[in-house]
Amino acid sequence: MLSRKRNLIPFVFLILLFVATITAEWWLPVSPSVMDSGLRLMAPSSENWFGTDHFGRDLFGQTIVAARVSLLVGFTVALLSTVLGTITGLLAGYYKRLDSIIMRIIDGMLAFPSLLLALALVAALGGSVTNIIIALTFSFWPVITRVVRSSVLQVKTIQYVEAAKTSGVKDPVILARYILPNILSPIIVQGTFIFARSILAEAALSFLGVGVEPSIPTWGNMLQESQIYITLAPWFSIFPGIFIVMTVLALNLLGDGLRDAFDPYAKGKKKARKRLFKQKKQYAS
């Protein structure tokens, strides 16, 4: 029950943010694209809640609108990595012959710190929303492959999978109907964490000036622009950052909560309970 409530708060936050950002044009009191040279770098006020930037644009509106690309990149990367990682992980875990080839490639890809691999790819492809998505997907899907593969290896030996195999069920059917449903939970959990990490990575790349085109508002781009005004207008840097932290934290909490919900012996309260139970058994003898 508690874990449900714990999942609800970050989930509601993410939904609200999503709705707020796609409907921003309809409800924002001050348009984020209107420049006003008389209002440059103004501190937060009742008019401009988060203050204004160096062009006099409203920062609250910008922060809300910037969520679009950040969420888009994060979600797409999470989705693509999950799909690619699941396919490769299933193949590696199920077919012994493919295993060594796939895992060598995965190990090679994991030999790069993930931000570095993304940087290298962006260097090659050039910065754009699509390229960032490609670069980050490439950096993150090996993580899913590993998780899926080890889950498949566990599930594969369960009796009913063996039984299906001997009774002549075709491999694709076994993979899709017998194995996949059993390993969905770690995939969803990891996918949530990758969503969070992609938002951080996109922001970092944009901040470094090698990410999304500077003309597109993202939290990373806002922070990149704010950098030189840090002493003059600290609010310019603070608010977009807070939004990144809240969004990423919400996703991390959701991932943690989902893990607990899927795993009866998971962390937190339940783990303590299990530990207590173990002690009880140990000492009651």
Next chain:
Amino acid sequence: MLEINNLKAYIDTPDGIVKAVDGVSFSIKAGETIGIVGESGSGKSVLAHSLMQLNPKPPVFYPQGEILFEGKNLLQLKEKELRKIRGNEIAMVYQDPMSSLNPVLKIGDQLMEAILTHNPMTKSEARQRAIELLTDVGIPDPKKRLNAYPHQFSGGMRQRVLIAIALACNPKVLIADEPTTALDVTIQAQILELMKRIQEKYGTAIIIISHDLGVIAQMAEKVLVMYSGRIVEKGNVEEIFYQTAMPYTWSLLRSLPRIDSEAHERLLSIEGQPPNLMNPPSGCNFHPRCPFATEQCKLVDPELTERSADHAAACILSEAEFEEAKKRIETKDQERGQGHD
């Protein structure tokens, strides 16, 4: 020397309170050996750990009773004073030698730690003492073995090391919690032999805890039979074995494999499960599994009553009633056994 009065040790679990030890009293003198016997789940391990105050708190707590060691109540001592007793005056040998030694520390370091904690010595003196101890417990080439790691030892050897650790400060009381359960039969005998020898040499009082009546018979002079956190029968070994006065003890004895009996005799295990300590049955705790249970047993919770000078049992059956009931069951068994052949 060690006196336990009406000790209660409860475990606070999320599902409720487990009365692991529920009003246990006994005492032990120097050089004496007491055996505590019972199935797993009878609370004997919690009892053993209580005597050292080694139960994790929480979840274990002690609502009542006292553990008097040389006049001091261990339940009221501060952690610092307890530490002076632990390993020094009262020491313990544990159930699982395979996991009871720290895998990343050398045997010598673990042994010397026990020595140096309570004795103001130099390292080389402690080293000397460690070699003596290892020799004492029968470890060959002790000087070299000090530098070995636990995984390089067999189970029996590790138990010897653990005994050496327990003996490091010449404790007055040695608690052995299922010391041979994890070992092979031949090694078992060696370890028990070792403990006896050490007792003779140092006059240590030993409390040996086991589910195995064979071990108890070999080691102890006095026996306490534990069931669901309570002592249900206590007395000298002979009284427990030959003048059994409690059906539970009798069932335990019947479940012993007998070397002198004919090979095809069935092993009789006690039917049913030990009671749920969170929600014990009404009346006598043993009645759901007791072959002699009457309607009366569901209502009355029998006290531990004296049968003779040192012998006491918690059962409402009188001696005569018990004898008669025993005979009834034994003849029935024999008939069944014959039919089986």
Next chain:
Amino acid sequence: MLHYTLRRLVAIIPVLFIVSIIVFMIIHLTPGNPAFLILGEDSSPEAVEQLEQQLGLDKPKVVQYVDWVGNIVTGDLGASIYSEQPVSEIIGERIGATFSLMVVAMLITLLIAIPTAIFIVWKRNTVMDPLFLSGSLLGTSIPEFWLALLLVLGLGVAIPIFPVAGYVPISEGIGDWLHHLLLPGLVLAFVEIGLIARMLRDSMLESLNQDYTKTARGKGVKESTVLVRHVLANALIPTTTVIGLTVAGLLGGTVIAETIFTIPGIGQLLIDSIHRRDYPVIQGVVLFIACVYVLVNLIVDLLYAFLDPRIRYD
């Protein structure tokens, strides 16, 4: 142990092969003619042709790859298009700053994470533990570069106790060196502290439930000795594996920290080179970092085996 070492050494060969292919592809993934891209829109066909020859872009891909790997093996990473200086030389000049930063960050991480974990395990039955868990989750949710901005604002501008930019080599005084690296080091360490402390806490709690902990308590040893000598000693072994991951995090983060605090290390070099489209340098730096990472993981694995007597003596 020798057998294990050999096995681990052999296992990195395919990894290095994949790494080299990925790094090689950086230049060939660029849309259009790389030479044209490097020289700019208004370059003459002759110049493009010359650069193509210089980079070997006119040959078949397989030949290019073999040549390239051959050069790397002999230590030749090519030359910068921008400064025409050999890449290995540029990396050599820059590595000191990056290495210094990583060492400082690693020290900060361990100096904070280990005592924190011990403290949390010591206070495990209090509110400190859930507080710590929430804290470490929050810690992993904060972008490093944003934290860096806040620290610059707080400790560099508002209360100016740390320099906000620049780097002083250790040869010019260890105090000055450290003074310049503390703030960026703290930024780098921040995320890792949470991760390592969390890992260590988990494995200490696991170790706390083991029988040998009970044996130690039964000796009458002080609780602090139990926690450090017995519990921590066992918990640190599995935690060493995480140090490999930490190095990865630090290597990624160093790009950000060096850029913000203008430290002339290889991270800053990488970003500058990306902006300049100086592909040989990009390839050199990426390859170098990946190799360092592979090497660190190898060392960590061997260290793990060495620390655990059960493996060491097998």
